[in-house]
Amino acid sequence: MTPDQRPASVLTIAGSDSGGGAGIQADLKTFAAHRVHGLSALAALTAQHTRAVTAVEVPPTAFLRAQIDACFDDFRVEAVKLGMLANAAVIHAVADALESYRPARVVLDPVMVATSGAKLLADDALDALRTRLLPLASVVTPNIPEAELLLGHPVADAAAAESALAEFIDDLDARAVLLKGGHLDRDELVIDRYRDGDRIARYSHPRLDLDAHGTGCTLASAIAARLALGHALPEACELAADYVHRALRGGYRPGRGAVLVLDHF
Numbered sequence: 599m600t601p602d603q604r605p606a607s608v609l610t611i612a613g614s615d616s617g618g619g620a621g622i623q624a625d626l627k628t629f630a631a632h633r634v635h636g637l638s639a640l641a642a643l644t645a646q647h648t649r650a651v652t653a654v655e656v657p658p659t660a661f662l663r664a665q666i667d668a669c670f671d672d673f674r675v676e677a678v679k680l681g682m683l684a685n686a687a688v689i690h691a692v693a694d695a696l697e698s699y700r701p702a703r704v705v706l707d708p709v710m711v712a713t714s715g716a717k718l719l720a721d722d723a724l725d726a727l728r729t730r731l732l733p734l735a736s737v738v739t740p741n742i743p744e745a746e747l748l749l750g751h752p753v754a755d756a757a758a759a760e761s762a763l764a765e766f767i768d769d770l771d772a773r774a775v776l777l778k779g780g781h782l783d784r785d786e787l788v789i790d791r792y793r794d795g796d797r798i799a800r801y802s803h804p805r806l807d808l809d810a811h812g813t814g815c816t817l818a819s820a821i822a823a824r825l826a827l828g829h830a831l832p833e834a835c836e837l838a839a840d841y842v843h844r845a846l847r848g849g850y851r852p853g854r855g856a857v858l859v860l861d862h863f
């Protein structure tokens with residue numbers, strides 16, 4: 599890239615992770631690895647390491663909006679990734695901003711609870727997520743527990759996962775869904791299931807028996823990066839699932855926890 603070339607920019611609106619494993623930090627590393635320019639608007643701040651989230655602070659929504667405005671004011675924002683949004687007020691502020699800028703590609707990772715058990719979204723925010731953000735997203739990327747909360751019923755096996763895909767499209771008005779199978783399939787393959795208005799796809803990878811941190815953030819930001827680079831959605835999802843698998847294989851343990859952080863390089 600030379601100074602007169604203008605790289606695609608991708609904006610993450612999410613929470614920061616002081617431990618550098620998930621959230622904004624994982625997103626920016628993923629963007630860099632895909633050679634797109636990373637922009638960030640911090641919706642929440644977490645104090646955390648590889649074992650726990652120890653504190654959460656949510657900046658005023660006016661300041662979040664100022665960060666988003668600054669990004670759209672100067673950069674060609676090709677795609678937006680949404681991660682930890684903490685509460686309903688933040689969700690409304692983000693939805694208002696997206697409604698005014700109308701970015702063409704929005705990847706919604708409906709972050710609710712961290713692998714460590716920490717709550718990253720207020721209980722009363724579920725409805726705002728469903729009604730305000732789902733309709734604005736090009737694709738939503740729930741894991742099984744998040745899908746269960748969004749749909750309001752258990753998704754206990756492969757058959758239920760297949761019908762959950764249709765429910766996201768038909769009942770929740772999602773344009774596309776990538777349902778992550780990590781929490782579901784206990785056999786040798788992890789299957790991520792994709793569906794949009796006309797296509798169904800499955801992306802399978804060998805299960806890696808690793809206690810990893812930042813996989814969901816990395817997947818969603820890799821999809822956003824691929825969309826910004828011009829890939830169609832199903833292909834962006836497939837390439838992103840491959841990327842997470844590779845990043846997981848190369849993962850390392852930077853802290854005292856047994857939790858693995860993905861390798862983006």
Ligand code: PLP
Nearest residue numbers: 613620621682712713811812813
């Ligand atoms: N911290 C932040 C800011 C996050 O956005 C997330 C997940 O999206 C996590 C922590 C939890 O990551 P994991 O569940 O992969 O440990």
